[in-house]
C-alpha cells in the first residue's frame with residue numbers, strides 16, 4: 001500500500017517537475033524579446049517564473065523523497081542497471097536541476113523585479129530549464145530500456 005502511494009507520488013512529482021519546466025521554457029522563449037518592455041509584462045513574467053520554479057522544485061523533491069523511500073523499502077542487494085542509473089543518475093539530475101534553476105531563476109526574478117533595470121536577459125533561465133528537461137529525458141530513456 002505505502003509502496004503504491006510512493007510510486008504514485010513519484011509519477012505525480014515527475015509530472016509536476018516536467019510540466020513546470022516545460023511551461024516556463026515555452027513561456028520564456030515567447031517572452032524573451034518583450035521582457036524589457038512594459039512594466040505589466042515584467043511583473044507578469046516575474047510572477048510566472050516564481051510560481052513555475054516553486055512547482056518544479058516541489059515536483060523534483062517529491063520524486064526524490066518517494067524514490068528514496070521505495071529504494072529502502074525494496075532493499076535489493078544486486079540492483080538492476082536501470083534502477084542504479086535512476087538512483088544515482090536521477091538523484092544527481094534532481095540536485096543539479098534544483099540548484100541550477102534555483103540560482104539562475106532567483107537571479108533572473110530579482111533582476112526582473114527591479115523595474116529600473118532595462119537590460120534583463122532571460123536566456124540563462126530558459127537554458128537551465130531546457131537542460132534539466134534533457135537530463136530528465138535521458139533518465140527516462142534508460143529506465144524505459146529495461147524492457
Ligand code: HEM
Nearest residue numbers: 010063064067068070071086087090091093136139140143
Ligand atoms: C530524473 C529522475 C527520475 C526519473 C525520471 C524516474 C522515473 C521513474 C519511472 C519511469 C519509474 C517506473 C519504472 C517501472 O516500474 O517500470 C520509476 C520507479 C522507481 N524509481 Fe524513479 N525516477 C527518477 C528518480 C529516482 C530516484 C532519485 C530514485 C531513488 C533514490 C528512484 C527510485 C525509484 C524506485 C525504487 C522505483 C520503483 C521501481 C520498481 O517498481 O521496481 N527514482 N522511476
